[in-house]
Amino acid sequence: MRNKRPHSEEAAQTCFWPIRITSKLPDTMVHFTTEEKAAVASLWAKVNVEVVGGESLARLLIVYPWTQRFFDSFGNLYSESAIMGNPKVKAHGRKVLNSFGNAIEHMDDLKGTFADLSELHCDKLHVDPENFRLLGNMILIVLATHFSKEFTPQMQASWQKLTNAVANALAHKYH
Amino acid sequence: MSLTRAERTIIVSMWSKISTQADLIGTETLERLFSCYPQAKTYFPHFDLHTGSAQLRAHGSRVVAAVGDAVKSIDNVTSALSKLSELHAYVLRVDPVNFKFLSHCLLVTLASHFPADFTADVHAAWDKFLSIVSGVLTEKYR
Numbered sequence: 248m249r250n251k252r253p254h255s256e257e258a259a260q261t262c263f264w265p266i267r268i269t270s271k272l273p274d275t276m277v278h279f280t281t282e283e284k285a286a287v288a289s290l291w292a293k294v295n296v297e298v299v300g301g302e303s304l305a306r307l308l309i310v311y312p313w314t315q316r317f318f319d320s321f322g323n324l325y326s327e328s329a330i331m332g333n334p335k336v337k338a339h340g341r342k343v344l345n346s347f348g349n350a351i352e353h354m355d356d357l358k359g360t361f362a363d364l365s366e367l368h369c370d371k372l373h374v375d376p377e378n379f380r381l382l383g384n385m386i387l388i389v390l391a392t393h394f395s396k397e398f399t400p401q402m403q404a405s406w407q408k409l410t411n412a413v414a415n416a417l418a419h420k421y422h
Numbered sequence: 423m424s425l426t427r428a429e430r431t432i433i434v435s436m437w438s439k440i441s442t443q444a445d446l447i448g449t450e451t452l453e454r455l456f457s458c459y460p461q462a463k464t465y466f467p468h469f470d471l472h473t474g475s476a477q478l479r480a481h482g483s484r485v486v487a488a489v490g491d492a493v494k495s496i497d498n499v500t501s502a503l504s505k506l507s508e509l510h511a512y513v514l515r516v517d518p519v520n521f522k523f524l525s526h527c528l529l530v531t532l533a534s535h536f537p538a539d540f541t542a543d544v545h546a547a548w549d550k551f552l553s554i555v556s557g558v559l560t561e562k563y564r
Contacts, residue, residue, distance in 0.1 A: 305542060306545060306546075309543070309545075309546050310542070310545055327541075327542050327543045327546075330542075384526055387530055388529055388530055388533045388540075389533075391530045391531075391534040392533045392534070392537040392540055394534075395534050395537050398534050400450070400454040400457040400458070401457060403454055403457065403458055404454075404458045408458075
């Protein structure tokens with residue numbers, strides 16, 4: 248298809264010219280291979296969402312204390328043991344990880360799946376998307392402590408790709 | 423950012439466990455780095471990066487030994503890693519983002535090898551320590 252572009256700014260303003268899209272929009276979607284999907288699903292089936300979710304959020308708040316800024320209403324966050332034992336942290340961690348479960352079922356359309364949550368985190372919660380990356384890394388480390396040798400470099404790579412993609416999907420609607 | 427006395431104790435104690443499997447941990451860290459962050463491979467076009475490669479093992483050992491040097495001089499990491507800092511600034515010029523990737527992969531390796539020991543406090547101390555090490559290695563960049 249030939250693209251008839253006006254040859255100058257002046258021409259563009261003075262003549263009608265048909266606009267043809269000759270090049271595809273860049274493909275920004277993440278593609279997961281069959282193997283990656285299988286690896287993620289196989290581990291997910293064994294994940295205790297409450298435990299892993301709670302621990303991941305707790306580690307985020309412990310390792311990066313500035314992230315506590317979003318959780319003023321959570322009560323006692325004054326020590327590692329307080330955070331690890333905090334029921335609100337556990338409950339919220341479980342909620343967040345359940346959302347990951349949703350991601351795993353829709354790995355081919357993460358941006359669509361997280362569109363509403365993205366708007367929420369931007370417009371209502373005002374969360375810097377960097378926090379999504381940090382939390383994703385916490386999830387991986389907790390998975391490593393739970394699954395040890397089973398959490399091979401290849402397994403980590405598949406999960407790393409997922410957490411990165413979820414972080415990007417959650418940031419997608421930010422403005 | 424500096425380490426508290428409690429953090430130093432945690433780091434040194436964890437290191438004594440790491441040092442028993444230092445080479446293995448170093449190699450696995452690099453394997454994880456290259457699997458998860460393929461862009462890191464651009465700094466090693468001259469290496470065979472397949473699992474089990476002698477070069478990968480040698481380099482993994484070297485990386486973890488440097489971490490060990492930092493632990494042994496935990497009160498003065500800047501001085502301990504001075505030469506390495508110059509090497510990275512003037513010769514290697516690895517983009518700073520890769521230090522975060524490498525640190526993360528080392529933490530995942532530790533979590534995988536020492537699940538019971540790698541508590542949240544230990545995790546926090548080591549994350550901070552590696553962040554300091556990364557800072558020292560990039561402080562002469564510009």
